[in-house]
Amino acid sequence: VLPTFIIALREGVEASLIVGIIAAFLGQQGRRDALRWVWIGVTLAIALCLAVGIGLRLVGENLPQAQQEGMEAIIALVAVAMVTYMIVWMRRHARAIKRTLEGEVAEALVTGSLLALVGMAFFAVLREGFETAVFLLAVFESASDPAAASIGAILGLMVAAVVGYLIYKGGLRINLARFFRVTGAVLALVAAGLIASALHAAHEATWFNILQARAFELSWLVAPGSVRAALLTGMLGLRPEPTVGEAIGWLLYLVPVGLYVLWPDRRRAAPRRRSTVVTTVEGTSR
Amino acid sequence: VKAPGTGRGAARASLALTLMVGLAACGSRKNHGGSAGGGGGKTVEVALTDAGCEPATLDLAAGAVTFKVSNKGTDKVSEFEVTDGTRILGEAENVTAGLERTFSLNLEAGDYVLQCPGGSSAARGTMTVSAGSAAAADADLTAAADHYRRYVARQAGLLVSSTRTFVDAVVAGDVAAARQAYAHQGHGAGRRQAARRRDRAPAEDRRRRRRQGQPRRLAGSFDAVRPALDKRDTDLGTEIQSRFEAADQSLLPYRQGSGHIADDQLTATDIRELCQAIDALAEPLSRVGAKLVAS
Numbered sequence: 243v244l245p246t247f248i249i250a251l252r253e254g255v256e257a258s259l260i261v262g263i264i265a266a267f268l269g270q271q272g273r274r275d276a277l278r279w280v281w282i283g284v285t286l287a288i289a290l291c292l293a294v295g296i297g298l299r300l301v302g303e304n305l306p307q308a309q310q311e312g313m314e315a316i317i318a319l320v321a322v323a324m325v326t327y328m329i330v331w332m333r334r335h336a337r338a339i340k341r342t343l344e345g346e347v348a349e350a351l352v353t354g355s356l357l358a359l360v361g362m363a364f365f366a367v368l369r370e371g372f373e374t375a376v377f378l379l380a381v382f383e384s385a386s387d388p389a390a391a392s393i394g395a396i397l398g399l400m401v402a403a404v405v406g407y408l409i410y411k412g413g414l415r416i417n418l419a420r421f422f423r424v425t426g427a428v429l430a431l432v433a434a435g436l437i438a439s440a441l442h443a444a445h446e447a448t449w450f451n452i453l454q455a456r457a458f459e460l461s462w463l464v465a466p467g468s469v470r471a472a473l474l475t476g477m478l479g480l481r482p483e484p485t486v487g488e489a490i491g492w493l494l495y496l497v498p499v500g501l502y503v504l505w506p507d508r509r510r511a512a513p514r515r516r517s518t519v520v521t522t523v524e525g526t527s528r
Numbered sequence: 529v530k531a532p533g534t535g536r537g538a539a540r541a542s543l544a545l546t547l548m549v550g551l552a553a554c555g556s557r558k559n560h561g562g563s564a565g566g567g568g569g570k571t572v573e574v575a576l577t578d579a580g581c582e583p584a585t586l587d588l589a590a591g592a593v594t595f596k597v598s599n600k601g602t603d604k605v606s607e608f609e610v611t612d613g614t615r616i617l618g619e620a621e622n623v624t625a626g627l628e629r630t631f632s633l634n635l636e637a638g639d640y641v642l643q644c645p646g647g648s649s650a651a652r653g654t655m656t657v658s659a660g661s662a663a664a665a666d667a668d669l670t671a672a673a674d675h676y677r678r679y680v681a682r683q684a685g686l687l688v689s690s691t692r693t694f695v696d697a698v699v700a701g702d703v704a705a706a707r708q709a710y711a712h713q714g715h716g717a718g719r720r721q722a723a724r725r726r727d728r729a730p731a732e733d734r735r736r737r738r739r740q741g742q743p744r745r746l747a748g749s750f751d752a753v754r755p756a757l758d759k760r761d762t763d764l765g766t767e768i769q770s771r772f773e774a775a776d777q778s779l780l781p782y783r784q785g786s787g788h789i790a791d792d793q794l795t796a797t798d799i800r801e802l803c804q805a806i807d808a809l810a811e812p813l814s815r816v817g818a819k820l821v822a823s
Contacts, residue, residue: 245624386626451614466646
C-alpha cells in the first residue's frame with residue numbers, strides 16, 4: 243500500500259472519527275438540524291487548513307512544528323472532555339432513552355452544549371488538517387512519483403471520510419439503550435486513545451518530557467506503514483512503541499471511566515433485579 | 529618534546545598564539561555567520577532509509593543548523609526527530625518517498641539523540657555538537673577579542689617607544705644608556721622581538737626575558753577569554769586558573785621590590801622549578817584555542 247495513503251488515512255481518520263461521533267450523537271438526540279452546522283464547521287476548517295497550507299507554501303515557510311503539536315495536544319484534550327461528557331450523558335439518560343420511543347428526544351440538549359459539539363467538529367478537523375494540508379501539497383509537488391503518491395493521499399482521505407460516515411450511520415442505527423455499555427466502552431477506548439495522542443503531541447510540543455521510556459512493544463499489532471496501524475492509531479491512539487507516560491495516561495483514564503460505563507446500575511437494579519432482566523429481554527426481542 | 533629552556537618562552541608565546549589564532553578565527557567566523565539568525569547557518573542533509581537515519585552519527589559545530597530531511601524511497605520510515613534525550617527539539621514528520629522537509633535549530637554544544645522511528649538498524653542515532661562557532665557565544669568572543677586587540681596595541685605602542693629610545697642610544701654610541709633602555713623595554717611580545725632583533729645568544733635572551741618581563745599577574749590576558757571558554761569547558765578554565773596561580777606562587781620567592789630579582793642570581797634548580805610551573809601551565813593553555821574554534 244502506498245505510504246501516502248496510510249498517512250492520509252491516519253490523519254483523516256483522527257478527524258473523521260470525532261466528527262462521526264458528534265454527528266451520530268446529535269442524530270441520536272434527534273438534532274439533525276444541528277448537523278448542518280457541523281458540516282459548515284467541517285467545511286470551514288478544511289478551507290482554513292488548505293489556505294494556511296497554500297499560504298505557507300507560497301512564502302516558503304514551514305509549519306511551526308512544536309506549536310502545531312501543542313495545538314493538537316490541546317484539541318485532543320478538549321475532545322476527551324467532550325467524549326467523556328457524551329459517556330456521562332448517555333449513562334444518565336440510558337434509562338430514559340430506553341423508556342421513550344425510538345427517535346424521540348429524551349431530553350433536549352442545552353444550546354450551549356450543542357454549540358460546543360459543533361465547535362468540536364470544527365477543531366477536530368483543524369487538529370489534523372494543517373499537517374495534512376501541508377503534507378498533501380508537498381506530495382502533489384515533489385513526491386518521487388507524484389501521480390501515484392497524490393492518488394494514494396486522496397484515496398486515504400476519502401476512505402477516512404467514509405469511515406467517519408460509517409461511524410455516523412452506525413451510531414444512528416445503534417439502539418443506545420440496548421448497546422449503551424458497548425457504545426460507552428468504545429467511546430471510553432477512543433477517549434483513552436485521545437489521552438495517549440494528546441500526551442504524544444504534548445511531548446512533541448516539548449511540554450511533556452517525563453516518562454518517555456518505551457513502555458512496551460506494540461509493533462506486532464500496529465505495524466508501521468500498514469492500514470491496520472493507520473486505523474488503530476487514528477481511532478484508538480495506539481502507537482507501535484507507547485511510552486510509559488502514554489500508557490499511564492491511557493490506563494488512568496480507561497480504568498475509572500471503563501468501570502463507570504460497565505458497573506451495574508446498582509441504584510435501581512438492586513431492588514428490582516428481576517424486572518431489569520425482563521426489560522432487557524423485552525428490549526432484545528423487540 | 530620541549531627542552532626545559534624553551535618552556536618559559538613557549539608558555540607566553542602559546543598563550544599569545546592560542547588567543548590570537550583562536551580569537552582571530554572566531555572573529556572571522558562571526559562575520560561570515562553574522563546572518564545566521566533565523567534558518568540560516570549550516571545545512572545538514574539527512575536521508576531516511578529502511579535502516580533509519582542516514583547518517584546515524586552526526587558531528588556538528590554549535591550554532592544555527594538547518595536539517596534537510598529527505599526520503600530516498602523507504603516506506604518504513606517517514607519521521608526524523610532531534611532530541612536532547614528527553615525533549616524533542618525539532619522534527620520532520622510525514623516525509624514519504626521523494627519528499628523533503630527542512631527545519632532549523634540553534635544547537636548548543638552537547639550530545640543529542642536522533643530518532644527515525646520504524647527504521648531497522650539505525651532507528652536511533654547520535655549527534656555530537658561541539659562548541660565553536662556558537663552564535664550565542666559570539667558576544668563573549670568579541671569581548672575577548674577586543675580585549676586582546678587593545679592589549680596587543682598597547683604592547684606594540686610600548687615596543688615602538690622603548691625601541692626608539694634604545695635605537696637612539698645605540699646610534700649615539702652610548703652603550704650604558706642602550707643597556708638600560710633595553711632593560712626597560714616593554715613587556716611581552718615587544719620585548720621578545722627586540723631581543724631577537726638584537727641577535728643575542730639564546731641563553732642570555734631567555735634570562736633577560738625572565739628578569740624584565742614577568743607580568744604581575746600571569747593570568748591577566750586569560751581572564752578576558754575565560755567567559756567564552758567557560759561556556760564550552762568549565763573544567764579547562766578551572767585547570768588553567770589553578771596552573772596560573774601555581775605559576776604565580778612559584779615566582780613569589782623571587783620578588784624584590786616591585787619586580788623580581790635578576791635572573792643571574794637564580795640557581796639551576798630555581799630555573800628548573802620555574803620551568804616546570806610554566807610548562808604545566810602551557811599544556812592546558814595550548815588547548816584553549818582548539819576549544820574556542822572547534823567545529
